[in-house]
Amino acid sequence: xxxxxxxxxxxxxxxxxxxxxxxxxxxxxxxxxxxxxxxxxxxxxxxxxxxxxxxxxxxxxxxxxxxxxxxxxxxxxxxxxxxxxxxxxxxxxxxxxxxxxxxxxxxxxxxxxxxxxxxxxxxxxxxxxxxxxxxxxxxxxxxxxxxxxxxxxxxxxxxxxxxxxxxxxxxxxxxxxxxxxxxxxxxxxxxxxxxxxxxxxxxxxxxxxxxxxxxxxxxxxxxxxxxxxxxxxxxxxxxxxxxxxxxxxxxxxxxxxxxxxxxxxxxxxxxxxxxxxxxxxxxxxxxxxxxxxxxxxxxxxxxxxxxxxxxxxxxxxxxxxxxxxxxxxxxxxxxxxxxxxxxxxxxxxxxx
Amino acid sequence: xxxxxxxxxxxxxxxxxxxxxxxxxxxxxxxxxxxxxxxxxxxxxxxxxxxxxxxxxxxxxxxxxxxxxxxxxxxxxxxxxxxxxxxxxxxxxxxxxxxxxxxxxxxxxxxxxxxxxxxxxxxxxxxxxxxxxxxxxxxxxxxxxxxxxxxxxxxxxxxxxxxxxxxxxxxxxxxxxxxxxxxxxxxxxxxxxxxxxxxxxxxxxxxxxxxxxxxxxxxxxxxxxxxxxxxxxxxxxxxxxxxxxxxxxxxxxxxxxxxxxxxxxxxxxxxxxxxxxxxxxxxxxxxxxxxxxxxxxxxxxxxxxxxxxxxxxxxxxxxxxxxxxxxxxxxxxxxxxxxxxxxxxxxxxxxx
Numbered sequence: 001x002x003x004x005x006x007x008x009x010x011x012x013x014x015x016x017x018x019x020x021x022x023x024x025x026x027x028x029x030x031x032x033x034x035x036x037x038x039x040x041x042x043x044x045x046x047x048x049x050x051x052x053x054x055x056x057x058x059x060x061x062x063x064x065x066x067x068x069x070x071x072x073x074x075x076x077x078x079x080x081x082x083x084x085x086x087x088x089x090x091x092x093x094x095x096x097x098x099x100x101x102x103x104x105x106x107x108x109x110x111x112x113x114x115x116x117x118x119x120x121x122x123x124x125x126x127x128x129x130x131x132x133x134x135x136x137x138x139x140x141x142x143x144x145x146x147x148x149x150x151x152x153x154x155x156x157x158x159x160x161x162x163x164x165x166x167x168x169x170x171x172x173x174x175x176x177x178x179x180x181x182x183x184x185x186x187x188x189x190x191x192x193x194x195x196x197x198x199x200x201x202x203x204x205x206x207x208x209x210x211x212x213x214x215x216x217x218x219x220x221x222x223x224x225x226x227x228x229x230x231x232x233x234x235x236x237x238x239x240x241x242x243x244x245x246x247x248x249x250x251x252x253x254x255x256x257x258x259x260x261x262x263x264x265x266x267x268x269x270x271x272x273x274x275x276x277x278x279x280x281x282x283x284x285x286x287x288x289x290x291x292x293x294x295x296x297x298x299x300x301x302x303x304x305x306x307x308x309x310x311x312x313x314x315x316x317x318x319x320x321x322x323x324x325x326x327x328x329x330x331x332x333x334x335x336x337x338x339x340x341x342x343x344x345x346x347x348x349x350x351x352x
Numbered sequence: 353x354x355x356x357x358x359x360x361x362x363x364x365x366x367x368x369x370x371x372x373x374x375x376x377x378x379x380x381x382x383x384x385x386x387x388x389x390x391x392x393x394x395x396x397x398x399x400x401x402x403x404x405x406x407x408x409x410x411x412x413x414x415x416x417x418x419x420x421x422x423x424x425x426x427x428x429x430x431x432x433x434x435x436x437x438x439x440x441x442x443x444x445x446x447x448x449x450x451x452x453x454x455x456x457x458x459x460x461x462x463x464x465x466x467x468x469x470x471x472x473x474x475x476x477x478x479x480x481x482x483x484x485x486x487x488x489x490x491x492x493x494x495x496x497x498x499x500x501x502x503x504x505x506x507x508x509x510x511x512x513x514x515x516x517x518x519x520x521x522x523x524x525x526x527x528x529x530x531x532x533x534x535x536x537x538x539x540x541x542x543x544x545x546x547x548x549x550x551x552x553x554x555x556x557x558x559x560x561x562x563x564x565x566x567x568x569x570x571x572x573x574x575x576x577x578x579x580x581x582x583x584x585x586x587x588x589x590x591x592x593x594x595x596x597x598x599x600x601x602x603x604x605x606x607x608x609x610x611x612x613x614x615x616x617x618x619x620x621x622x623x624x625x626x627x628x629x630x631x632x633x634x635x636x637x638x639x640x641x642x643x644x645x646x647x648x649x650x651x652x653x654x655x656x657x658x659x660x661x662x663x664x665x666x667x668x669x670x671x672x673x674x675x676x677x678x679x680x681x682x683x684x685x686x687x688x689x690x691x692x693x694x695x696x697x698x699x700x701x702x703x704x
Contacts, residue, residue, distance in 0.1 A: 002552075002579035002580070002582070002583060003527075004449055004528070004529050004552070004553050004579065004580060004583065005448060005449065005579075005583040005586075006447065006448060006449055006450065006451035006452060006583075007451070008447060008448075008451045008587075009447065009448045009449070009451075009583045009586050009587055012586045012587065012590045013590075014585075014586050014588075014589030014590045015589055015590060015593060016589075017409070017412050017593040017594070018409075020408070020409055020410070020411050020412060022411075028408065031408075031409055033407055033408045033409065034407050035407070036407065037403070037404040037406070037407050038403060038404075038406050038407060042403065042406070043403045046398070046401075046403055046599070047399060047403075049398075051389070051390060051394065051395045051398055051399075052389040052390075053568055054389070054390050054394070054565065054566055054567070054568035054569055054603070055385055055386050055387070055388065055389050055390060055565040055566070055567060055568065056372070056380065056383075056385045056567055056568055057369070057370075057372055057383055057385065057561070057567040057568065058372070058567075058568050058570070059372050059374075060369050060372060084436055084592060084595055085592060085594060085595075087591075087592045087593060087594070088591075088592045088595070091591050091592060095358065095360060095361065095472075096357060096358060096360075096361045097356055097357065097358055097361070098358065099358035099359070099360045099361075100358060116590050117590070117591075119590065120447075120587070120590040120591060175355075176356070177356050200354075200356070201356050209409070213406065213407040214406055214407070215406070215407060215408055215409040215410075215594075216405055216406035216407065216408055216409065216410050216597060216598040216599075217406055217597045217598065217599065218410075218594055218595070218596075218597040227354035227356065227357075228354070228356060230354070231354060231356065231357040231358075231361045233366075234357075234361050234364045234366050235360075235361055235364065235472070236366075237366030237367055237368075238364045238365075238366045238367060238468050238469070238471065238472040239439075239440070239443050239469075239472060240436060240437060240439045240440045240443060241367060241369040241439060242369070242437060242439070242567075242570055243436055243437075243440070243570070244570075245568060245569045245570040245597065245599075245600055246568040246569065247398070247568075247569065247597075247599045247600075248597055248599075251406070
């Protein structure tokens, strides 16, 4: 603590991201990164970029990327917002829509950045509990609120909600904004972008970090009604005019163009997830059905924090959360087939 | 306005950055960009970067860049903060230090993003007036306050304050944070980084956008006491874990290494500024003494907004501000010698 910090800064409880280890040789299954490199078109676009242009400011509106996303998802350009990773998009959305007198709602087990944003922006929240199968119970959200947010598929559970259920929630909840955080949607869910034209209070947030293999470049986006996008732009333009740099925009546009590569790497990850699911069950794990690029598992005979440590000793990094209800689970990102096999081999070794 | 916007979003008056025109063939002297490309080492670093790494998250702490800055400026790594352009660094600093019950102080003529941050974060402010020579009068800041910020050199005036004057202010002002925003310091001022070890409440903010020719990549930084840096980290880690992407970090580190190129392009700009200063005086302009990469000028016989429009007709883009006290001035970025000559030619043509 310092006397120079604002009361706000003194009170914060910052988010702790998954470790980005500096040692070599680790198999990294802890932050849900894509095991495959970005599309060849991305590599070519960065290499071919005229680096002399870096001396000037980027387009503050990133119009080229907005148009590419609009074309890709079949919406208008004024329905697209872009930001420095979906974390920044979410932070700005909390300011634009969730700074209300009524509390916002999100699940008790969910992306752990949400309560951090609430603290930063002084937003009240309530956390309806997932059921015993770790599913979001949408009926719990049918109450007066300042806004609703959840990941779909949910993190760290991987469980997904279908479009018809979302539509029903939107029909009930017309007076506040619903943010569906679709960081993992490309691995098995159906995007709610199909609903944005019907529901002006629906904002869908996605990222290039997972299914597009661009975590290193920080590009996120939101799609919704023009009025929601305008609200986001107002906040963004009061915070940072140019959050997306030229190379990030160039790479993201290229990533959208290579649909074949995207489909191939997505399908490989889904196949590896299925393989991992089966192999872990054979070792006695309980595995939640996952629509994401990770599995959320527990073992009746093995303590999760000990397993985490024993895997780390064997140079396998997975994610352990110490919070209540999930402190006997591990979240394991789906790597390449080879990495998944290495995980199973290590677990067999531990279980001997 | 939308019923879904928070009261905060409804009240905002967003910052309007200088135009980034999409038409070709304009001479762009409106956003203080560097007329020279980034150092050859930057180009090489981006081209040579292993793009497969982009699939994983960057180091959330950007330690490599912090260490490079620490080495460059002779401070410890825990005295360095980095962000997505100096605008983001400033926004986070307003939250970390300026969200106080007392009003903060900044000049009436200054970087126009400061009042925008105040609105976004609900911070009261007062604006001591520059004197008639457009100088900051430091005695005006010797009063109870929640914080002080000004650019040095100031924008859009270009006038600079010396280290001894800053030291005197810091000796008087010990209970709140002073942020010196040194976006333009490399073009003629003396950095206050030399004072951070003596004054724990001094934060110096700089950017790679101007003197390092990297506006397109969005890298800013702050140097101060470890306690101030820790305060910034707390806010940053409650907002966005990974604001700096891998290519931005790689390019910034490379830019710091090429000291010869930096010195050469800096000196060329200073020489062009001197040439421009003389040439504009010969045309009857009043030119403020500038320590930045722009000049702030007025002409007793010519209306500034008309000059702005006539220059734009001739494909020369400069910056015009309509606010009181400076609505008869133009801010003109120092381009290459050739661009400066084109400006003078156009002005002669207008004055005929």
